[in-house]
Amino acid sequence: MSDSARSRRNITKEGEITEDPMVNALNMDAPSSDIELYSKEVLHSLIADNLPPTPNNFSLYFDRLLEEKSDNLRKQIHSMLELEESNDAENTILLEQSLKQGFTSVKSILNVTATLYKNMSLMTKILDKRKNELSNNPELKDALAIVGTLEGDVSKLNSILRTQSSKMKSIYDDTAKIVKNVENETIFDNQYGVYNKRYLLTKIEQEIGLISEFNHQSSLIMIELSRDLKASVKNEKAITLMTRTIARLLLKTSRRSDIVAHYGNGVFSMLLKHTDIESAKKASERLCDLVASSNFFLADREILLKISIGITDVDSTLSVEEIVVSSMDGIEKAYLAEDKDYFVSLRS
Template identity: 40%
Template sequence: MERGGRYRAHNLEEPTSELEKYAREVMNAMIREGIPPTPSNFDAYFDKLLDGKDPAFRKRILKLLELEDGGEDDHQGLMERRLKDAFGNIKKFLQSINTLYKNLRHLETVIEKRQFEADAIADKGAMKTLLEGMKKDIRTMTGILKKDANELKEAYNATSELVQEVQENAIYDDRYGVYKKNYLLRKMRQEEKLMKEFRHESTLMTVRASEEVVNRLKSPKIRQLVLRTVARLLLKTSRRSDIIAHYDAGVFAILMRHTSLQNARLAADRLKDLVGNTNFFVGDEEIMLDVDIGIARMDLDRSVEQTVVCALEALDIAKKLEDEPCGVCPQDVEI
C-alpha cells in the first residue's frame, strides 16, 4: 500500500499489501481445514488468526476494522440498554396495577363489612361512631390509592418516553423492509472515512415512484403498496454491500459503496429495466410501474448533507429525461 492508503495497480495473483497478504493467509487456512469460505466463517477466522500475530500488526489491522465497524456495537448496546429499562418500567407498571387492584378489593371488603355492621345497629350514637370509623377507613384507602395511581402514572410516563426514544433511534423501517434515514446518514459518514483511507469511489442513488404513476393512485393504501413494491425491487437488484433506506416522503436512497458514477448509471439502467417489467392492477386498470432515479458522487469536498441534496436535485432532473435512465447531480456532470 502506498503512503496515504492508495493501492497500487498490481497482479491480482500476487497480493502485495499487508492486508491483502493476511486475507490470503486467512483464506488458505480455511481451505486447508475444510471450512466453507462464507462471510461469517471468514470473519471468525480473520479474528482467530489475528490473535496469533504480533501486537504491531494487530494494531494496524484493528485500526482498519474500526473504520469498517463505525460504532454499530455501541449503538446496538445503547438500544438494548434502553429496551431493558423500558421492560423494567413495564414490570413496575404491571406490579402497580396489581397493587392497585388488591387495594381496590380491600376497599370493597371494608365497605361491605361496615355496611353489614350498620345493618345490625339500631342505636344512633353507635351508628355515628360507625360512620366516623368508615370515613377514616375510606380516607386511609383513598390516600393509598392516590399513591398507587401516582406510581402507576410515573411508570407509564417513563416507559412511554423510553419507547419513544427507541423509536427515534431505531435504524430499521419496518413499513418497507429497509433502513431509516438516520442510519443511512451515519453509514455515509463512515463511508467518507473509508474513502479517505483507501481512495475508492462511492455513489448515492435516490429513487422514487414517478409522479405520473402516483397521481393515478387515489387510495393511500394503494400508494403505500406501490412504495413497498419499489423497496422490494431495490432490495432485489442491490448488492450485499449497498445500504438501502427510506429517506423521506416516498424517496428511497441507496449508498452504493465502491461504485463509480458510470457504474451507478449501469445499475440505474438495470433497475429501470426491472421496474419496466412490473405492473399491478387497480380495479380493472393495469398500471405499469415507473420510477425516477438520481445519482451523485460521494465527494470528500462536500458534506454528506450536500451530497444528499445533489442526489435529490438529480432526482428532479430525472423527471424531465426521456432517453436517460437517471438524472445526474449537476456538480458531477462534467467530472
C-alpha cells in the same frame, strides 16, 4: 523447504508477475474449490487497486466481483453465505423491533387500566343514583343501608385503582422517555423494513472518509415512486402499499454491501460502495426494469409501477448534505427529461 516450494505469484506496480516466497507453504497453488479460487481473485483485485485487504474491503469486493460470475457460482456462494451469515446489524434491528413491541404492550396495558378506571367511576355514579332513588322510599331502609355499604366499598376500590393507575402512568412516561432515547439511536425504519435516514447519513459520512483515504469511487442514488403515478392513483392506502413494494424490490436487487434506507416521505436511497457512476447507472436501469415488470393490482385494475431515480457520486470534497441534495436534484431532472427514469447529477 526449498524456495520454489514456498513461492507464489505477486503483481508488481508495473503489472509484472513475480514470485513471493511466503505463500506456497500454505498450499495456495494446490487444487482448490471454486470459492477458494474466487477468494484469491478478490484478494488480488484489492491489491491491484491499492486497497488494504481489510475485512470490510474484502467483503465489498467479494460482492462486487461476484456480479460478473456465472449463475452457478453465484448460487453456490450465496447458499454458503446464508448458512454462515451472522449480521450484527440484523440483530440490532430485531432488538429495536422487540423494544418497540414491548412499549406498545405497555401502552395497551395503560389504556385498559384507564378504561377500567372509567368504568369504576361510572359504577360509582350509578350507585349514587340508585341510593337517591331508595332515599325516596322510607320502607326500603335496609336496602338503602346495603347500597350505602356497597358504595363505600366501591369508593375504596376506586381510590386504590386511581392510585395504581397514576403509578402505571408514571411508569409509562418513564418507558416512553427510554424508547424515545432509543429511537434517537436506531438504525431501522419500521414502516418499510429498511435502514433509516440517520443510519444512511452516518454511512455516507463514513464513506466520504474512506474515499479520502483510499481514493475509490462510490455512488448514491435516490429513488421515489413516480409522482405522476401517485397523482393518477389518488389512494393513500394504495400508494403506501406500492411504496412498500418498492422497498422490497430495492432489498431484492441490492448487494449485501449496499445500504438501502428510507430517507423520508417515501423517498429511498441506496449507497453503492466501490461503485462508479457508470455502474450506478446500470444498477438503476436494472432496478427500473425490475419495478416495471412487477404487477400491482388495485381492485380489478392493474397498475404499472414506475420510479424516478437521481444518481450522484460520493465526492470526498463535498459534505453529506451536498451529496444528498445532488442526488435529489437528479430526481427533479429525471422528471424534466423525456423518456428518462433516472438522471445523473454531479457537483464540483
